[in-house]
Amino acid sequence: MNRWLIPALLLALAAACSPQSEITDPAARGERDFNGLGCVKCHMIGDKGVDWGPNLTMLGFRKSPAWIDTWLKDPHAWNPKTVMPNFNLKDSTRADLVAYLSAQKGQAWKVKPWETPEAAALPAAERGKLIFNSVGCVSCHAKDGYGGYPNNNVAGGLVLALTKVNEGYTKPEAHQVIKGGRLSIPSDSTKPAPMLQMPKWGDKLSEKEIDDLVEYVFSLGPKVAAGKPSKDDF
Ligand code: HEC
Ligand code: HEC
Known part of the structure; x- marks a missing residue:
């Protein structure tokens, strides 16, 4: 008998008996948990999941692993108004989710939501809105650029709203800001840097896509009526 056969069979048996250890790649375990914990009931990655909370297909491009970890530890500690539940995740589960989510840089899209035939037929500002959300x-x-989302160590404690970009910038200037990104200025240089920075979208989006975004951002204005916080406020 082949002298490797028995050890190989024993190994196969051991693997079958310990399902927790069968996945060795943290990101693959994170993907399993993302589905198993029900994150997919509120979030989309690629064409899977439900579009209720933010689309996470490009999460790893816009947010750092450190921020994703902070968020998952306790969403309400970062944003008291959030409707995302605290899952009280084990440290190891959280680390796996961070590995999976920070690897999401857009590759999960087979067809980008704004590249469907229907989206191609939309006016530029509406296609821009689709890009903005996707x-x-x-x-x-925040929704329609209303702002109100927390950032650390910045004046006012919030990421800028986009409802007055049409007053402060020309369209080519706004294009440049979106394309090149911008570092948030810390309000206290002795404290940790702001965790949310305006990404350099030119690394991911074409000139045309940025033009569509500019058309959308220029169409924005102040929130008309303040209502109760809802899922639409993310
Ligand atoms: C009940 C719906 C719901 C469930 C379930 C849910 N989330 Fe969320 N999540 C949200 C909403 C809504 C936001 C946007 C923040 C807010 O409330 O304004 C969010 C935000 C996030 C963000 C930040 C997104 C970004 O672009 O900055 C991450 C990361 C995230 N969720 C991951 C998860 C993971 C991982 C799970 C599963 C363990 C999960 N979510 C389960 C609703 C949900
Ligand atoms: C990770 C968080 C984050 C994401 C995602 C993000 N931004 Fe920003 N953005 C910021 C921050 C922070 C600033 C302000 C930087 C500063 O302090 O000057 C900013 C500034 C801007 C400005 C300039 C506003 C002004 O009044 O000066 C525009 C326009 C803008 N963002 C558009 C966009 C568009 C369009 C997208 C999506 C393609 C986007 N942002 C995605 C964080 C973000």
Whole structure:
């Protein structure tokens, strides 16, 4: 008998008996937990999941692993108004989710939501809105750019609203800001740097996509009526 056969069979048996250890890649374990814990009931990655909370297909491009970890530890500690539940995750589960989520840089899309035939037929500002929500501008600037989302160590404690960009910038200037990104200025240089920074979208989006975003951002204005916080406020 082949002298490797018995050890190989024993190894296979051991693997079958310990399902927790069968996945060795942290990101793969994170993907399993993302599905198993029900994150998919509120979030989309690629064409899977439900579009209720922010789309996470490009999360790893817009947010750092350190921020994702902070958020998952206790969403309400970062944003008291959030509707995302605290899952009280074990440290190891959280680390696996961070590995999976920070690897999401847009590759999960087979067809980008703004590249469907229907989206191609939309006016530029509406396609811009679709890009804004899909790539996650909404996760920092909030619905329709209303603002109100926390950042650390910045004046006012919030990420800027985008409802007055049309007053402060020309369209080419706004294009440049979106393309090149911008560092948040710390309000206290002795404290840790702001965790949320305006990403350099030119690394991910084309000139045309940024033009569509500019059209959308220029169409924004102040919030008309303040209502109760709802899922639409993310
Ligand atoms: C009941 C719906 C719901 C469930 C379930 C849920 N989330 Fe969320 N999540 C949200 C909402 C809504 C936000 C946006 C923050 C807010 O409330 O304004 C969010 C935000 C996030 C963010 C930040 C997104 C960004 O772009 O900055 C991450 C990361 C995240 N969730 C991961 C998870 C993970 C991982 C799970 C599962 C363990 C999960 N969520 C389960 C609703 C949910
Ligand atoms: C990770 C959070 C984050 C995401 C995602 C994000 N931004 Fe920003 N953005 C910021 C921050 C922070 C600033 C302010 C930087 C500063 O302090 O000057 C900013 C500034 C801006 C400004 C300039 C506003 C002004 O009044 O000076 C525009 C325009 C803008 N963002 C558009 C966008 C668009 C469009 C997207 C999506 C393609 C996007 N942002 C995604 C964090 C973000």
